[in-house]
Amino acid sequence: MNRPLPLSDQANQRLHRVIPGGAHTYAKGQDQYPDDLAPVISHGLAGHVWDVDGNEYIEYGSGLRAVSLGHAHPRVLDAVRTEIAKGANFVRPSIIEAEAAERFLAAVPTADMVKFAKNGSDATTAAVRLARAVTGRPLVAICGDHAFFSTDDWFIGTTPMAAGIPRETTDLTISFPYGDLAATEEILRNHDVACLILEAATRQEPPAGYLAGLRELCDRYGCLLVFDEMITGFRWSESGAQGLYGVTPDLSTFGKALGNGFAVSALAGKREYMELGGLRDHRERVFLLSTTHGAETHCLAAAIAVFDTYTEEGITDRLHALGDRLAAGVREVAAGAGVGDHVLVRGKASNLVFATLDEKFEPSQPYRTLFLRELISGGVIGPSFVVSSGLTETDIDKTIDVVSRACTTYRKALDLADPSQWTGGRPVKPVFRRYA
Known part of the structure; x- marks a missing residue:
């Protein structure tokens, strides 16, 4: 049974x-959630959120x-309260900038x-600018298998939402495939590339020797290696993917988990x-x-x-x-409902996503x-199965029970080859698309 969300519906209208x-x-x-089932959040605590209608959810993502x-992690909030009481922004650097760095x-x-900023796009764009300055080359190579690098023109121009971005800007960005050293070397051989920018790992582990191979290629062809650690940072390890896999990039960018919800990102490097x-210099x-x-100051205190x-x-x-507990449980109940090949859980345990196949x-x-x-x-609620440490084992077990019921419905839709009677209206949409 669907939850009635009258106050969320009103709030969505206000927002638009x-x-x-x-x-x-x-x-x-709202387009990322089912029709009339896009809750507007009131507050959150640990691994749960509540919508403005008063409904409580276990939250993923x-x-x-x-x-x-x-x-609302207590240790982070205490640090923020202490620091913000001293003032948030001054005409000269605060000593906490040195401490945080x-x-x-x-x-x-x-x-x-390291240099701090507010969002990931600022950091990745700064990395690209720096790489161009170091090498004197305008061309940037992005990993074409990774979803997002920046809101800035050099990346967004490569997506279906390229309106407003000059073709001349987009032509300065090319792509390379993840895991394919030979194809990447071909690109570097034929183009003067300022940098390779990629996530060191996403839903799959890097092939053996791949990251070290990229390091060697960048050294050989005189370009910089940039790791986007927005997701992998503080999820793969405390030192990010570069610490886990033992490959040192020239530059790397961090954000997201760095401030536990407070706005702080970082550009780091040699x-x-x-x-x-x-x-x-x-x-x-x-x-x-x-x-x-x-x-x-308070965001650096959070970090x-x-x-x-x-x-x-x-x-x-x-x-x-x-994540391991959740992935094992979801796979078990999906298989039990006969949809194990249709409801898939992918990725590293700390960064799980789900795929839905017809x-x-x-x-x-x-x-x-x-x-x-x-x-x-x-x-x-969640666009993925990405966990936080605020979740409990009980939360995971309840989630698996909910997934089990969802898989039973999924099986019914597959048997009819038609999910429309269970979608409740228009399907959710991809973020990157040319028209509404």
């Missing part, structure tokens, strides 16, 4: 009247992977320097490159990152609290354990809609 798309992140849009410790570099020892954006300066709010909590409480191990084993937005509707109706 004053905010383009009704949300400040496309991935949180955790603020698009930004809240790895769970909502030192703590970050202790956690990510493969980097020599001193010889980072100093181009500083005051101690004789070479031509790079306007690297200069943001009024980039080093707000320090995150470092401490991860280290002292073994958060990465907990995320992996919770009767022809093709990815299906209508079946995704059915699945999401069944989850929300059962008190589980």
Whole structure:
């Protein structure tokens, strides 16, 4: 039975009247959820959220992977309250900027320097600008198998939502396939590339020797290797994917879990490159990152609290354990309902996503809609199965029960080869599309 959401429906109308798309992140849009079943959130605590109608949900996705410790984490909130009482922003750097940078570099020892900002796009775009300045080359190579790198023109121009971006800008970005060193070398051989930018790992482990092979190719062809650690940072390990796999990039970018919901991101890298954006280098300066709010004291305090909590409480191990429990349970109930080849759980245990396949084993937005509707109706919300450490084993077990019921409905839809009577209206839509 669907949950009635009259207040959420009203709130969605309010949001659309004053905010383009009704949300400040496309991935949180109403179109990403079933018709008339897009809750508007009132508040959250640990691994749960409540909507404005008063319904409680077990939450996955955790603020698009930004809240790895769970909502309103007491240690983070205490640090934020203490620091913000001293003032948030000054005309000169605050001492906490040095403290946060030192703590970050202790956690990510493969980097020599770090500069903080507010969102991931700022950091990745700064990395691209720096790579172009270092190499004198305009062309950027992105991993074409990875979903998102920046809201800025150099990346968005490569997506179906390219309106407003000059073709000349888009032509400066090319793509390479993940896991294929030969294809990547062919690109580097035929183009003067400033950098390769990619996530070190996503839903699959990097093939043996792949990341080290990229490192060698970049060295051979004189381009920089940039790891986008927005997701892998503080989920794969406390030092990110580069720490786990033992391959050091020239530059790397962090965010999301770094502040447990507070706005902080980071560009980190080798001193010889980072100093181009500083005051101690004789070479031509790079306007690297200069943001009024980039080093707000309370957000840096949140980051320090995150470092401490991860280290002292073994958060990465907990995320992996919770994810393993969830993945095993979902696979078991999906197989039991006869949809084990249609409802799939993929990815690293700390970063699980689900795939919904139709009767022809093709990815299906209508079946995704059915699945999401069944989850929300059962008190589980999320665009993925990405866990936070705020979840409990009991939360995981309840989620598996809800998934079990959803899989029973899924089987019925497959038998009819028609999920429409369970979608409740239009199917959910992909984020990147040319028209509404």
